Structures are given as structure tokens and as C-alpha cells.
Amino acid sequence: xxxxxxxxxIFILLVVFLAIGLNRDPREVPSPLVGKPAPIFDLPQLxxxxxxxxxxxxxxxxxxxxxxxxxxxxxxxxxxxxxELAESKLxxxxxLDYKDQRADALxxxxxxxxxxxxxxxxxxxxxxxxxxxxxxxETYLIDKxxxxxxxxxGPFTREILDSKILPMVKELQKL
Amino acid sequence: xxxPAKNQVLSASIRVNPRLLLxxxxxxxxxxxxxxxxxxxxxxxxxxxxxxxxxxxxxxCLVCQNETLAGSHAELAEDLRREIREQIKxxxxxxxxxxxxVSRYGDFIRYRPPLKATTLLLWFGPxxxxxxxxxxxxAYLRRRNARLSDVALTPEEQSKVDLLLQAGIGQNKAQx
Numbered sequence: 391x392x393x394x395x396x397x398x399x400i401f402i403l404l405v406v407f408l409a410i411g412l413n414r415d416p417r418e419v420p421s422p423l424v425g426k427p428a429p430i431f432d433l434p435q436l437x438x439x440x441x442x443x444x445x446x447x448x449x450x451x452x453x454x455x456x457x458x459x460x461x462x463x464x465x466x467x468x469x470x471x472x473x474e475l476a477e478s479k480l481x482x483x484x485x486l487d488y489k490d491q492r493a494d495a496l497x498x499x500x501x502x503x504x505x506x507x508x509x510x511x512x513x514x515x516x517x518x519x520x521x522x523x524x525x526x527x528e529t530y531l532i533d534k535x536x537x538x539x540x541x542x543x544g545p546f547t548r549e550i551l552d553s554k555i556l557p558m559v560k561e562l563q564k565l
Numbered sequence: 566x567x568x569p570a571k572n573q574v575l576s577a578s579i580r581v582n583p584r585l586l587l588x589x590x591x592x593x594x595x596x597x598x599x600x601x602x603x604x605x606x607x608x609x610x611x612x613x614x615x616x617x618x619x620x621x622x623x624x625x626c627l628v629c630q631n632e633t634l635a636g637s638h639a640e641l642a643e644d645l646r647r648e649i650r651e652q653i654k655x656x657x658x659x660x661x662x663x664x665x666x667v668s669r670y671g672d673f674i675r676y677r678p679p680l681k682a683t684t685l686l687l688w689f690g691p692x693x694x695x696x697x698x699x700x701x702x703x704a705y706l707r708r709r710n711a712r713l714s715d716v717a718l719t720p721e722e723q724s725k726v727d728l729l730l731q732a733g734i735g736q737n738k739a740q741x
Contacts, residue, residue: 416630422671489640515644522669524627524641 429520436509460498462526468545476505485509
């Protein structure tokens with residue numbers, strides 16, 4: 391009996407490992423920036439390019455930095471949710487317009503809705519590199535001290551918003 | 566061997582409308598020239614480019630995950646190569662550049678995972694599995710050897726063996 395139990399045990403262990411491995415999304419690379427201060431930048435605003443914006447201004451607030459672009463198809467998917475979140479006035483959402491043309495970006499906001507308190511143009515993608523952006527959309531939840539608390543890779547879903555992000559936001563706002 | 570009849574047909578068709586043909590060939594060149602992107606300027610410095618390749622071959626492109634940063638055509642890969650090139654020119658070492666990338670994109674960007682607590686199983690797992698296998702094999706062989714022992718044949722068995730062997734030899738002889 392023992393002769394068969396050991397190989398069976400090893401086989402089951404192997405199956406469990408492989409099943410976990412197969413069910414993980416390889417596109418979701420854990421970000422080393424979670425728990426670290428959000429990189430500081432000073433970039434022109436999308437709507438009024440002669441004005442600048444820096445995350446330093448957001449100290450003391452819990453906010454979302456959503457990386458988007460007019461060429462990004464899955465951004466369209468999450469936009470209604472973001473607009474809804476913005477209307478709830480739970481927290482400010484700032485947009486980082488990543489590697490985009492200004493005219494296209496402005497048109498895109500008119501077409502698909504503008505949930506952002508402010509959008510910032512990262513036209514050459516350098517700030518994107520500092521934030522470890524490798525696919526758009528990506529969203530960072532930043533706390534009052536300017537520390538990144540959560541990174542959402544890919545578009546938001548209502549489920550992620552309700553189960554993960556909103557509870558974290560409420561928790562962080564209490565601090 | 567060429568087929569003279571076919572050649573005739575071919576040259577005849579060219580002769581039919583040489584202007585059209587010329588236009589055709591010309592338009593092909595024009596469209597090719599207008600479609601081609603302007604060549605990306607190769608770095609003036611050959612050494613920088615060599616280092617760029619050797620560094621970026623150690624890195625994974627995060628967009629197309631089974632390509633190196635050196636070989637990928639993804640836009641992000643181009644941006645990251647530009648970043649690496651600039652850092653080389655600033656005199657950064659390879660380690661500096663690697664840690665710059667790792668601090669942004671995580672260990673996943675390295676093709677050679679670092680040795681740390683979370684990667685111990687990755688690094689030593691195969692060796693451990695091999696050692697375990699050898700240990701199991703040795704234990705099994707030892708047990709098997711203990712069970713095997715030389716047993717002498719009884720006289721009856723010996724005579725049976727002799728008989729069989731002789732019969733075998735006899736058979737062999739019988740065959741031509």
C-alpha cells in the first residue's frame with residue numbers, strides 16, 4: 391500500500407503546483423513600488439500645458455493616479471467606472487496621459503468621459519518608466535504620505551473596485 | 566535549358582507596352598520609399614551600442630515577456646533602450662543600470678533571478694530533488710541487496726540443470 395501512496399502524494403503535490411502556476415496571470419508582474427514613495431515628477435498639465443503638476447501637491451490626500459492614453463483600447467473599458475468613481479467624490483483621480491498626442495488625448499476625454507481632477511502629459515514616457523508602467527491602463531493608489539499602496543495592472547473591474555480598492559481607500563483615509 | 570517559345574512570348578509582352586512597365590517598376594520604388602520609416606540613427610559610439618546590447622540581453626521585455634529587451638520591437642523596449650543608452654553615456658556601471666531597472670520593474674525583468682529568500686527553492690530545488698532521488702535509489706538498492714542472498718542448489722536441482730544444459734548443447738550440435 392505504502393508503495394503507491396508515496397508516488398500518488400508526489401503526483402498530487404505536482405498537480406497542485408502546476409494548477410496554481412497555470413491559473414496565475416503572467417501579465418501581472420508584482421510591482422516593487424508598492425510600499426515605496428511614489429516617484430516625484432513635474433510635468434505639464436494636459437489642458438493647460440503652461441501649468442505644471444507634481445505629486446508633492448497631493449500630500450495629505452489619498453488619491454488615484456490612473457495611467458491612460460487615447461491609443462489604449464482597454465482604457466475605454468474602465469472609463470465609465472472611473473467616471474462613476476469620480477462622481478462619488480470619494481477620492482480625487484489624476485490621469486497620467488502616457489505617450490500621447492495632446493489633440494488626440496483631449497478628443498478622447500470628450501468622447502469617453504473625463505473623470506480626472508487633472509490630467510498630466512507624459513509625452514515621452516519617462517515618468518511612466520519611473521512608475522514601472524509596462525502596459526496601459528495602470529492605476530496607483532497613493533496614500534497621504536505619498537506612498538504607493540496598491541497597483542492595478544490592466545483595466546478596473548467593478549469587482550476589484552468594490553472588493554479591493556474601496557476598502558483600502560476608506561482605511562487609508564482614516565489614517 | 567530555356568524554352569525559346571516562352572522567351573519569345575515574354576519579350577513580346579514586354580515589347581507590347583514598355584512605358585507601362587516602366588511606370589509600374591517606378592511606382593513600386595516610389596511607394597517603397599514612402600512607406601519605409603526613416604532609419605533609426607545608429608549610435609555614433611560603437612562601444613556604447615555594444616554595452617547596450619550586452620546589458621539589454623540580460624533583461625526581459627515586459628510587454629512581450631519571452632523576448633529580451635535587446636530583441637524586442639515593443640515601444641516600451643525602445644524607450645528602455647534609450648534610457649540605458651543615456652545612462653551608459655552618463656558613465657553608469659552595468660550594476661547601476663540593472664538596479665535602476667529592477668527598482669522600477671522588479672526582479673521579473675532579470676533573466677537571471679537573484680539569490681534571496683524567496684528564490685531559494687528556485688535555485689536549489691532541482692539540486693535537492695536530485696539528491697533526494699539518489700538517496701531514494703541508494704536506499705532501495707541497499708534493501709534489495711539485503712533481500713538477495715546466494716542460495717545453493719539442491720542436488721536434485723543441480724542434476725536438472727545439468728540435464729537441461731546438455732540437452733541445449735545437443736540441440737545446438739544437431740543444427741547444421
